[in-house]
Amino acid sequence: MPTGVPIEFAHVTKSFGAVDAVSDLSFTVEPGQVTGFLGPNGAGKTTSLRMLLGLVTPTSGTATFGGTTYGRLGSPLTTVGASLEAASFHPGRSARNHLAVYAQAAGLPSTAPDAALEKVGLGAYGARRVGGYSLGMRQRLGLAFALLGDPSVLVLDEPINGLDPEGIKWIRLLLRGMAAEGRTVLISSHLLSEVQQTVDDVIIISHGKLVHRGELSSLDVSDSKQVQVNADDRERLAEVIRSAGFEVANLRSGVLVENADAAAIGRLAFDAGIPLTALSQKRTGLEESFLTLVGEEGAL
Amino acid sequence: MNIVASLRSEITKLTSTRLWWVLAVIMVGYVALCAGGLAAILSGVGTQAGAPVLSDAQLPPLIYSFATSVGYVFPVLLGALAVTSEFRFQSLTPTFLATPRRGTVLAGKMTALVLAGAMFGVLALVASMGAGAAVLGAFGIDPQLGSPDTWAFVGRSILAMALWAAIGVGLGALVPSQIAAIVIVLAFTQFLEPLLRFGASITDWSAAIGKFLPGAASDALVGSSIFTLTSGGGTQLEWWQGALVLAAIAAVATAIGYFTSWRRDVS
Ligand SMILES: Nc1ncnc2c1ncn2[C@@H]1O[C@H](COP(=O)(O)OP(=O)(O)OP(=O)(O)O)[C@@H](O)[C@H]1O
Ligand SMILES: [Mg+2]
Numbered sequence: 001m002p003t004g005v006p007i008e009f010a011h012v013t014k015s016f017g018a019v020d021a022v023s024d025l026s027f028t029v030e031p032g033q034v035t036g037f038l039g040p041n042g043a044g045k046t047t048s049l050r051m052l053l054g055l056v057t058p059t060s061g062t063a064t065f066g067g068t069t070y071g072r073l074g075s076p077l078t079t080v081g082a083s084l085e086a087a088s089f090h091p092g093r094s095a096r097n098h099l100a101v102y103a104q105a106a107g108l109p110s111t112a113p114d115a116a117l118e119k120v121g122l123g124a125y126g127a128r129r130v131g132g133y134s135l136g137m138r139q140r141l142g143l144a145f146a147l148l149g150d151p152s153v154l155v156l157d158e159p160i161n162g163l164d165p166e167g168i169k170w171i172r173l174l175l176r177g178m179a180a181e182g183r184t185v186l187i188s189s190h191l192l193s194e195v196q197q198t199v200d201d202v203i204i205i206s207h208g209k210l211v212h213r214g215e216l217s218s219l220d221v222s223d224s225k226q227v228q229v230n231a232d233d234r235e236r237l238a239e240v241i242r243s244a245g246f247e248v249a250n251l252r253s254g255v256l257v258e259n260a261d262a263a264a265i266g267r268l269a270f271d272a273g274i275p276l277t278a279l280s281q282k283r284t285g286l287e288e289s290f291l292t293l294v295g296e297e298g299a300l
Numbered sequence: 301m302n303i304v305a306s307l308r309s310e311i312t313k314l315t316s317t318r319l320w321w322v323l324a325v326i327m328v329g330y331v332a333l334c335a336g337g338l339a340a341i342l343s344g345v346g347t348q349a350g351a352p353v354l355s356d357a358q359l360p361p362l363i364y365s366f367a368t369s370v371g372y373v374f375p376v377l378l379g380a381l382a383v384t385s386e387f388r389f390q391s392l393t394p395t396f397l398a399t400p401r402r403g404t405v406l407a408g409k410m411t412a413l414v415l416a417g418a419m420f421g422v423l424a425l426v427a428s429m430g431a432g433a434a435v436l437g438a439f440g441i442d443p444q445l446g447s448p449d450t451w452a453f454v455g456r457s458i459l460a461m462a463l464w465a466a467i468g469v470g471l472g473a474l475v476p477s478q479i480a481a482i483v484i485v486l487a488f489t490q491f492l493e494p495l496l497r498f499g500a501s502i503t504d505w506s507a508a509i510g511k512f513l514p515g516a517a518s519d520a521l522v523g524s525s526i527f528t529l530t531s532g533g534g535t536q537l538e539w540w541q542g543a544l545v546l547a548a549i550a551a552v553a554t555a556i557g558y559f560t561s562w563r564r565d566v567s
Contacts (some may be wrong), residue, residue: 033454044369046567050565050566050567051398054396054400054567055393055396055397055565055567056565056566056567057565061377071400071401074401076397077396078398082397084393087390088389088390088391088392088393088394089389089391089394090317090385090389090391091319091389092317092319093313093317094316095317097316099313099318100312100316101309101312101313101394102394102395102397102398103318104305104308104309104312104406105305105308105309105395105398105399105405105548106398106399107304107305145394182483206529245480284521
């Protein structure tokens with residue numbers, strides 16, 4: 001069984017001229033779980049992953065696989081499987097040949113390309129020129145490249161982008177399965193909702209800086225309780241709730257009560273004889289805490 | 301992860317797209333047309349006029365050398381496109397992921413293209429010698445196919461084509477923009493260099509510099525060409541000096557390209 005090594009970022013910084021794409025980024029990604037690498041557009045996710053993979057040279061700091069930089073790995077494709085967001089293939093080459101090119105370069109067995117195509121569901125399309133592939137098929141081909149050497153570490157940049165619902169479900173299972181086998185899995189996304197059912201841990205960056213690191217549940221800050229409630233006679237409802245000592249705000253679709261509990265508000269309305277048309281406990285969702293962390297306007 | 305694995309991978313890259321055979325087909329057609337056409341004209345002139353421009357013995361090598369004198373642009377293009385397409389299609393990302401040692405990749409690519417250039421040389425010679433010998437034979441001129449000189453010429457021509465492919469690799473590394481590289485290849489080989497060579501041949505001192513132009517070096521290596529005929533021969537390098545000039549151009553361009561574009565961030 002492949003055991004993943006941790007991914008370690010230590011004070012990684014990258015400037016493109018005047019642009020600080022990544023600033024003093026330090027974190028560790030442990031094997032055995034799926035870690036989400038999140039941040040809005042332009043936050044520096046792709047740049048960070050490219051530095052980890054030896055494609056971009058950091059201005060300072062190091063990104064390693066258990067202490068070894070990508071360039072010094074003895075057998076890179078069997079250690080680390082990576083796919084990056086950009087479509088990186090010659091459109092005139094068939095998918096099988098595309099993979100064969102890199103399998104040969106890495107000294108993998110000649111059966112590796114077909115096995116990888118089979119794994120991502122492209123088995124029947126291997127002979128087709130990649131230029132004719134759909135977005136989702138290209139995404140799968142990128143993943144097939146990552147899986148080529150059956151690696152113990154997976155680094156995927158926006159792997160869910162462009163997949164249909166079935167594809168999303170499939171990749172979710174695949175990644176969870178690989179993590180369960182003890183591999184290290186790091187996936188980036190600019191949407192928390194896209195990966196929240198897949199990841200155990202999150203690393204959130206914004207403007208090239210680490211803003212949050214922890215388990216997914218650490219984002220679920222539901223301490224501020226709000227109740228959304230509505231009735232045909234909305235004025236009276238608001239009046240009743242306000243006189244019970246709650247803070248009330250009018251919404252287009254009802255009344256928002258701060259620091260309340262849905263059951264208490266329901267009882268209040270019942271006692272006052274007001275039939276409710278809606279009653280729900282609002283929680284500060286993951287996506288909202290994500291937006292709070294990265295700043296509502298995002299990085300751009 | 302060594303040079304052999306990288307070479308295999310680069311050969312697969314070359315053979316798995318249409319580019320190589322499209323270029324090869326155009327080259328073979330073009331070379332055959334030029335060699336056959338000129339063979340017909342010169343043989344015709346020779347048999348009709350009282351004093352032929354060239355003796356019958358001079359004719360075959362001149363005609364066969366169309367393989368390189370018009371064919372050389374094709375291995376250059378193949379080499380340049382092999383490198384620039386990596387930049388254009390961003391396939392340097394998977395390439396460097398599979399082989400993080402970028403020098404190994406470039407060495408593998410260079411070796412693959414030298415082999416491909418040699419193969420282009422064989423194809424171009426088949427075209428020039430096939431068409432040329434057929435026409436010469438039809439005019440009753442000895443095509444000299446059995447002569448050792450002809451086969452030494454064949455060997456030197458193959459070497460020239462291999463070196464031209466290497467120059468293409470160097471150019472591609474130096475100028476990663478595919479369009480720019482193609483424009484440079486065509487402008488230089490089809491326009492600028494012929495002009496420079498003609499200009500250089502006018503005075504003695506410029507001719508001494510002109511013989512180091514890549515096309516002149518290539519002709520020196522091959523040993524004869526339509527150019528040496530039209531520009532009156534003049535000063536020429538030794539064949540091995542011609543080979544060294546071509547190899548040096550390829551090496552310098554590749555080395556500069558390696559330190560500039562090849563080692564840059566891939567993003
Ligand atoms: N080669 C480059 N030259 C100059 N600036 C760059 C380069 N690559 C990235 N940047 C800048 O670095 C910042 C981070 O970019 P990066 O692509 O890493 O963001 P990202 O988090 O992957 O965004 P997205 O979600 O849009 O993919 C951006 O401001 C971008 O403009
Ligand atoms: Mg990105």
